[in-house]
Amino acid sequence: MKNLAKRAGLLTITLFLCASAWADLAQVPYYAQHLPSIQKESGEALKDALYGSIKGQTILSYKQARRHLFGEIYLEKVGNSYKVTDVYCEEDFTSSVGVGPGRIPNPNELNCEHSWPQSRFNGRQSRSAQKSDLHHLFPTKSVANSTRGNILFGEVDGDAVRDCVASKRGDDIYDNHDAFEPPKEHKGNVARALFYFSVRYKIAIPDEEEVHLRRWHELDPVDSDERSRHEKIYKIQGNRNPFIDDPDLADRITNF
Ligand SMILES: [Ca+2]
Numbered sequence: 001m002k003n004l005a006k007r008a009g010l011l012t013i014t015l016f017l018c019a020s021a022w023a024d025l026a027q028v029p030y031y032a033q034h035l036p037s038i039q040k041e042s043g044e045a046l047k048d049a050l051y052g053s054i055k056g057q058t059i060l061s062y063k064q065a066r067r068h069l070f071g072e073i074y075l076e077k078v079g080n081s082y083k084v085t086d087v088y089c090e091e092d093f094t095s096s097v098g099v100g101p102g103r104i105p106n107p108n109e110l111n112c113e114h115s116w117p118q119s120r121f122n123g124r125q126s127r128s129a130q131k132s133d134l135h136h137l138f139p140t141k142s143v144a145n146s147t148r149g150n151i152l153f154g155e156v157d158g159d160a161v162r163d164c165v166a167s168k169r170g171d172d173i174y175d176n177h178d179a180f181e182p183p184k185e186h187k188g189n190v191a192r193a194l195f196y197f198s199v200r201y202k203i204a205i206p207d208e209e210e211v212h213l214r215r216w217h218e219l220d221p222v223d224s225d226e227r228s229r230h231e232k233i234y235k236i237q238g239n240r241n242p243f244i245d246d247p248d249l250a251d252r253i254t255n256f
Contacts, residue, residue: 028245
């Protein structure tokens with residue numbers, strides 16, 4: 001009986017923790033002003049409502065953004081030293097390439113990936129806002145960053161990137177265009193980053209990329225690392241990614 005009561009208590013706590021970890025936007029005060037329209041709308045009108053809630057970020061300089069990215073958000077302390085793990089090759093970079101608090105490492109080794117490539121930015125929106133928006137920036141091994149270039153993301157029938165076993169480049173499995181496939185752990189993160197970018201800067205995700213991103217969003221759900229990175233970005237630039245706060249929102253948008 002005692003055990004049963006204890007188990008029931010644990011179950012209640014677990015359910016409560018799950019519920020709070022997956023709180024919808026109503027539980028996040030940040031969205032309060034736009035909540036009625038976010039809850040009511042879907043499709044294009046929902047995108048507009050979300051845009052209204054996320055458009056007002058503090059615009060950083062690109063240098064500030066990189067200092068935060070490498071020297072804070074992704075920086076991990078290991079004993080007396082520091083490391084940053086890149087998201088494409090899953091390799092660790094240390095002080096030997098300039099990793100440390102507030103530091104920008106050697107860009108020939110580790111550099112800043114614009115998940116939404118700069119060559120495809122929206123020309124009618126602030127270029128510096130798009131370039132330094134931390135929600136779509138990630139640390140990547142430079143050789144993999146160059147290999148990805150500005151091609152679309154997708155599942156590929158192709159080879160591992162040179163000097164990088166975790167990512168692949170090759171023919172998209174559905175329609176043969178050249179595409180880049182990051183490691184499993186990054187797939188959901190990049191999907192949510194691009195959903196955010198599409199809504200924030202009013203720019204369409206190509207259909208042949210969106211089909212993969214929607215699958216990746218399901219296959220690699222939000223975890224504690226992504227949530228913790230998201231909170232750090234919110235503190236720095238003052239806006240949030242609604243698709244991390246409420247992953248179900250993507251289902252209410254038919255076309256990014
Ligand atoms: Ca992930």
